[in-house]
Amino acid sequence: MWQDLMNEVRDQQALFDIAVRDWIAGYALKQGTIHCGKGCHACCSLAVNCTFTEALAVSTSLADRHAAALADHAAKIRSAAFAAPDFPSFLRARRALGGCPFLDSDGACGVYNRRPFSCRSLLSTKESRWCGADFSTLSREEKQGFVESLDQSVAAFPMHYVKATQDLGQDFESCAAGRMAETFGFGLYGNLPVLVFLEREHRLSETAPKGADAVREQVARAGCNHPFLITFSP
Template identity: 55%
Template sequence: MWQGLKDKVRREHTLFDDEVRGWIGGYTRSGGNIFCGKGCRECCNLTVNCTFTEALCVAENLSESQAARAREHADLLRRHIHQATDLKTYLRLHRQQIGFCPFLEEDGSCGVYGERPFSCRSLLATKESRCGADFSSLSGEEKRAFIESLDPAVVAFPMHYVAASQERGQELEYHAVRRMKERLGFSLYGNLPFLVFLEGHLRLSTVMLDGYEATAMALERTGLLLPYLVTFDGL
């Protein structure tokens, strides 16, 4: 069952990458610039959410040291997540206390590049040195100058990321969620390193085959059904 879901999501990752390459080609020919490349890692300090199917694709290809880093990262999340009282504080907490994705390598490259989820593939920066910046730390004047420098026809305003790639990524991600629901009767979505940890720790993909109740019980019993890290949709 999972193999079919993983194969499909991998095909859609490839399709998406082709579409993004085409979009970037058109954008640069019209004079635009995209500031993403190997070693440019600042967006890897943001929270990364994905479908459980995508997390499984990452989990099955990890080295031992990557798996160990994912466990350490999940442990850090578990110890701090109670401080997040709403989405805004969760995002700030992640940036300031949790830090970079555990799959980021020392040279700034992505250690799971071929399997990275839609949320990573879809972030295209139209501004240099803005990814990972804490917008709330800017003065009013700096915020105004930044917003005025954005191209509202291209970006997911008021961010500097390309809107078209984010919307398409979300659309394909939604398809992956829907397929999981059709097969299992429920879906699981959440923080990438945490979902990878859950697979290693609980063999969650096997537990999920026993249904919604069994999965909910396994997560609750172990105290791992944590807000912002796991979104469990059983309806």
Template identity: 30%
Template sequence: MTRPPTPPGDFRTAGSTFHPPRYTRVTEAVRRGYDAYARRARAWTVGYQERGGRVHCGAGCVACCNMPIRVSLAEALVTAQALTDEEAARVEAHARRVIQNARTAPDDDVYVERHRREVGFCPLLDRSTGGCSRYDVRPTRCRDTFSALPARYCEAGAWENMNRRERDAYRREVARTPGTDGELHFIAPLEHLSEPIWASAAKAMRTEWGLEAWGDFWVLTTLARDPAFMASVERGDARGAWRAARAAGLAHPTVLELG
């Protein structure tokens, strides 16, 4: 049976996938950035390993999948387009827990800690396999975060649970491990290689909409499917977009930046 065309302004196609084609110029800038990053990161990692460096991340490791993630709306659209309605509902439920945390956390440290311990793991994580169910459209921060030390250092509370001797040992290990910035165990060059994705997203949003939108991954992925929010974004109306986000119960300065 032939499916009817999607009406203008309708963010749902027949079936269960959201796909607004008019955002292609924005999302394609991100997709090109993802592809370029994959090539550059792969080449850098080969050289790093040949020099004796080690990447401890691998399939099934989920130690960082409960971290808060900052993205551009351009990236959120890439993910939103790939989600089924059932997946989008799980993302929205997660976003509402994020908002509640943002509204009640007294400072950034508490916000991050509660995100990891109480808001919990990303709803797109398949806990049975330890794999991302939307790996191809995962955001930049999920692509460029790699550990030069074992995954136990990535777990929530790892630093807080160390005694003074263990913290001193950690600092020494980080300082002598190639690829780190000397302070944290994450591989700094792989993070730096992703910066062009952020720059491309910012430029694409400015060119198409006259504004930029940044914030929490799950909040923005949910708002990317909100017609009122996106209509205001398309008009370059930051105030209108904020009002739409507030009407949806998803506006808070900690997780949404418009301008």
């Protein structure tokens, strides 16, 4: 069952990548620039959420060099979630942890071909320094200058990422979540490193056929039962 779901996600990701390339080409014809490139990883300190099927695909292709850092990174994310008084505070704490555990030493994504829709859809219309900027530390003038520099015809205002690809990514993501729900009776969504850790250490994919309650119990035993980390649907 899981292999079929992962194959479907892989096919959907291929279609999504074609759509993204077409969008970038069309934007370039309008003299627009996307500043993303290999080794550009400022956005990789952001919290990344995805469906469990996408996380499972990452888990099955994870190199040893990434697996070694995963447990420690997931533990830090878990601690940040339980310590945070609200979601914005958790996002700031997540960013303070540094880059994704799946980055290689040269800053390239070590799971690039398996990265989830949320990563694939994030296209920057501004230089990479803005992807890693802490806007809470900027002056009022700097914030105003940033907002005024945005191409509001394409950006997900007030941020500088492309809205069209994010919307499309959410559509594909919803489809993947729906297929899991059709297969097992529930959907599972959450923080990418935490989901990958739960699969590698606790084999959630083997528990899923037993139902949502069994998976909830396993997530709780692993200490990851927090809404900033894991959510179930419906």
